[in-house]
Amino acid sequence: MIRRLLGVALAGAIAVLACTAASATPDPDPAADQDSLRAQEYWLNDYGITDAWKVTKGKGVKIAIIDTGVGHAPELDPAVTDGTDVSGAGSSDGRTAVGAIDANHGSWVASLAAARDADEGEDMIGVAPEADLLSISIGFEGSSARVPFDEQIVNAMRWAVDHGAKVINLSFTTNTLDWDQSWDDAFLYAFNHDVVVVVAAGNRGSGTGIVGAPATIPGVLTVAGVDPSGKASVEASTQGITIGVAAPSEKLLGISADGEPVIWKGTSGAAPIVSGVVALVRAAHPELDADNVIERIIKTARPAKGMTHTPSPLYGYGLVDAEAAVSDKVARVSTNPMGDLKEWIRLYRRAPVEKAPTPTSKPVEVPPLPRADPVSTPASVLLPDRDRVLYGSLPLIAVTVPAILVGLGVTVAARRIRSARSSRTPRRKNL
Template sequence: MRRRLAAAVIVLAIVGLVGAAPAPTPTPASAADPVRAAQYWLDDYGIRDAWQTTRGEGTRIAVIDTGVARGPTELSGVVDGADFSGLGSPDGRTPVGAVDSAHGSLVASLAAGRGTGPDAGVIGVAPAAEVLSLSLAFGAATAAPFVDQVADAMRWAVDHGADVINLSFTTNTLDWPERWDDAFLYAFEHDVVVVVAAGNRGSGTARVGAPATIPGVLTVGGVDRSGAASVEASTQGITIGVSAPSEDLLGVSPDGQVVLWNGTSGAAPIVAGVAALVRAAHPDLDAANVINRIVKTAKPAPGAAADPLLYGAGLVDAAAAVRSPVAPVAQNPMGDLREWIRVFRRADAEPQPEPSIAPVEVPPLPAPEAATRTTSPLLPSEGTLLYGSLPLTVVTVAGILIALGVTAAARRIRSARAPRQPSRYI
């Protein structure tokens, strides 16, 4: 399976970057700053409303990507990090990759951007959450296998206190290497919410691919500004849990520029930020119930019969996820990776009991019968003489005598009836 993954194209779930963001018509809440006004998802998806309860204080989001840059004010929430590509700095703050080096910074700014002031600049969904920057390299730029980079980064994030892990990339293949089994199980067993981008048609992803197909992750599809499933900036599939905006998004590049971009690479950190809000508002909830709240409180997608393959449970609603009453669950609604491994990896069966080695009592066999003398079947025995030969002889002799008597009597009768002839002499 590792060969198959090596042959697959690792794709960042981003469609395009379009320079500095334009200034759309500002909303009343942020008329003073066009950048803040352009972040339509803050109001349309209940994020500003959720901030009345929490901004994500006390939570930690791990961004496993190309590294979150130093410098921009919006990215000042990074508290720790590490590099797994062999190309970046030890703290994970040096963006890596010839083409995609800005990707990690864009993702982090949507999840937990600090803005440039109370009502200015790019602000994330959970602006009070801490960020872990874990840098990876995509493609052949590094000698470290991508499979190992992801697995090692997942474990590092868990060991360094991540409450939420964001993965904004896809492999364009449904299955995943076995080493990821252990890495993702490690996160689930340590109560971490893992949020994954579904991928985009515009980047060549025809269907949802790993890691978005791994049971237990919260996979995020993308929608346009009207809430309809995005044609280019998303892909669809049965593993999608919820949907979030993936078009006309704003992010911060490593050099501090505000960039307009599209893709589920942006939809995923929006949902990762919502997960951080839920964890901050409900610190007693485990990861399964955090995901359950996000899924169960999602808004219906446009249309009376929205397709779950396009939207999952619907459009994420931050305010409802934070405040609505939701019944607790015992299992992750997005599936059980351990059970999947048991069924499809044919994991070792439960150990069988040791066979008993105690001696077994066997009852004695009955005594053998006395041997009889073997005789030839051609010689008469006592039985055949008594019941066969002797009666047969008697019957035969009697029959002969009767036959002889009858013959003699018949002759005498014929002789008595015949006329006598006179004698004639010569």
């Protein structure tokens, strides 16, 4: 069983608690002033998002936010079209935050993916501002969740797929390479239904030394974090061979459940930026399956400064580029470039036992054996019984008696011969 040390992938202007999600407060920096929110979203221009909007803004694509719940802020309300709670502690629509400490986390994540501009260019706007959001509330350890965490993730993944999600965002890490076996079928369910699953890589600043599950699951698009200059973040990102692309994870803007803006950092924010880009690609290219959407994201990524090889343990295939992902020509693929979970299960889980083949002919009927002879009662070996007399004594007598008679006859005959010879021999007289 996985050791469930859950650490939500966020840090910085946030009170980070060991192995749990953390809360945030508005940054005291004057740049967080309400009147300049849009100006703070440097990633919109630096990562080709505003150019991609000339083609699409993600209309018709559903992004599932599996997190602590998406609040009712003005920028979020129009985006959320459906939701549920799988923790047993939230509201049925998934809009009530689960956990007192990390209550706003789901709202910050959702606002980066698809927040609506409520003030004509002044308020925060998400990467895919016309995409729809599904709010699925879960509870991390230390929250009031009544359902085991592994079970929550399974239920959340299936609900998202069944309600039309084409992108699933997971902004958390378990701080361990392995994952509960129940997740195998849940993630396969998403992949088999043509869903792109975007996962945060985790943060070194919150104790994540290496990429942990679900970022280690083959087939997911794992997102690392960089600072505003495009350099790998020291605190707000981790590293690993499963990273697909990198996106901003520092000086991020987020909208809390009550509409309050905050500045925060972490790959929890880098992931929904990429989820928004995935929604743009899916809206611009509805003919592409999930494998080819991921292929577009990684093949159009820009090399980060200092990258020596691709993929890189810090940047994956590079910095995500929304405009290139939407517009460039990319060759088609037939498999998921981030790995094959089904094949991994075949290799590393116990192989399923094949059912015995169904017989194609009728079985041969064998006649029953004759009834066995009754068992006789054991007798004393000193007393003769029927079998001993019949098969032992009588044959012995039959052989022995004639032999004795023959022997006697031979003896008598020999004596007669000797006697006859004696009578014929003349006696010698003494002279």
